[in-house]
Amino acid sequence: IVMTQSPATLSVSPGERATLSCRASQSVSSNLAxxxxxxxxxxxxxxxxxxxxxxGIPARFSxxxxxxxxxxxxxxxxxxxxxxxxxxxxxxxxxxxxGQGTKLEIK
Amino acid sequence: xxxxxxxxxGLVQPGGSLRLSCAxxxxxxxxxxxxxxxQAPGKGLEWVSYIGSSGDRTIYYADSSRGRFTIxxxxxxxxxxxxxxxxxxEDTAVYYCAKGQGYCSGGRCYNWFDSWGQGTLVTxxx
Numbered sequence: 001i002v003m004t005q006s007p008a009t010l011s012v013s014p015g016e017r018a019t020l021s022c023r024a025s026q027s028v029s030s031n032l033a034x035x036x037x038x039x040x041x042x043x044x045x046x047x048x049x050x051x052x053x054x055x056g057i058p059a060r061f062s063x064x065x066x067x068x069x070x071x072x073x074x075x076x077x078x079x080x081x082x083x084x085x086x087x088x089x090x091x092x093x094x095x096x097x098x099g100q101g102t103k104l105e106i107k
Numbered sequence: 108x109x110x111x112x113x114x115x116x117g118l119v120q121p122g123g124s125l126r127l128s129c130a131x132x133x134x135x136x137x138x139x140x141x142x143x144x145x146q147a148p149g150k151g152l153e154w155v156s157y158i159g160s161s162g163d164r165t166i167y168y169a170d171s172s173r174g175r176f177t178i179x180x181x182x183x184x185x186x187x188x189x190x191x192x193x194x195x196x197e198d199t200a201v202y203y204c205a206k207g208q209g210y211c212s213g214g215r216c217y218n219w220f221d222s223w224g225q226g227t228l229v230t231x232x233x
């Protein structure tokens with residue numbers, strides 16, 4: 001299953017909303033996760049089951065979608081949110097597949 | 108607190124071998140599936156291999172690693188390993204170990220990766 005994320009780069013001002021998209025080449029039901037990756041740090045699980053926040057993840061992060069279309073929304077961007085975000089499907093595996101990532105940068 | 112600490116990376120010549128290790132703590136290691144995921148320079152995340160928990164020793168590999176890489180675990184030592192042979196430049200990447208978490212339904216299991224290590228860099232170059 002090919003996961004396609006858009007846009008590749010998203011420029012947003014602090015305090016604004018960011019909307020990241022992820023599309024699967026075939027249905028993955030709700031078996032989709034989102035991860036945050038900062039330079040020099042381990043990837044961090046944000047969302048699993050398409051919409052369930054992982055432990056300790058702030059409420060400004062929300063996920064939605066099912067089937068082939070998914071969205072990660074960050075409601076009010078904080079400085080620490082600027083990072084690269086990856087979606088991953090775990091419905092049809094092996095292999096687990098990731099999107100190519102969306103870089104969220106400060107506008 | 109879950110901790111995963113990778114080691115064993117370094118510079119290796121093309122065709123060479125390396126053995127990566129991942130030391131786990133803060134959870135019952137034997138009860139969870141584990142994975143290796145890598146990120147090449149300037150690229151995205153790529154899943155490499157999976158090994159089931161002690162109750163299910165299923166092993167899977169990505170096409171890019173099958174036949175060259177071997178995943179294993181030592182539950183007595185709370186450790187995960189990746190033996191990598193016949194390395195090529197395309198294997199240059201930061202390698203992460205990642206703990207699986209999920210559920211099973213209808214005879215299938217669905218796992219996401221809820222904890223990751225900091226990674227170990229593997230550079231394949233002459």
